[in-house]
Amino acid sequence: MPLGQVVTLSELCAHLHVPIQTLYDLRSQGRGPRGFRVGRELRFRAGEIEAWLANLEAEDAQRHRPDAEAG
Template sequence: MTDSAQIRRSVTLRRIFSSRRQVRLDPPRDRSESLAYLTGVSETSHAFPGLEPVLTTSELAAHRGVPVQTIHDLRHAQRGPRGFRVGRELRFRLSEVQAWVEGMEAYDHAAGLIEGATR
């Protein structure tokens, strides 16, 4: 898989990932289950037990179905998931991504309740 640094450096990859028309090779996933396969990962299956799985920026963007730049923009606006740098690449802990998604869902739910009450 291509990481975000390679996308930023390559003109061809930038055109592919920034095109308005998104080409999907596999069928679209249900968004609620997009990271579900990572939650069942046992600690004994890792080379280093106790380490939590992490996602790169491009993996997170692919799982969320958004461009990599959207993840960067959300983080710049301080509305994205917390992450950390490994060299030049950002990494995101699975638990942080899940907390971020749950926070967005709670915000949307609360906004829906407030919107419903004002009508």
């Protein structure tokens, strides 16, 4: 059973250059990456992070389409 790469909350925050509270806030709003706890710390599969980031990019592109601004 392949496990894939797993990233801690601290590692993800360092990579994204955001405070830990930012990801806690996003997750509490239902807008953060799916994760799971191992002991007390959240962990995230690399594939879940990639999917979450792709979704954020798509949402941002949708908001900033030239025809969306004309509405």
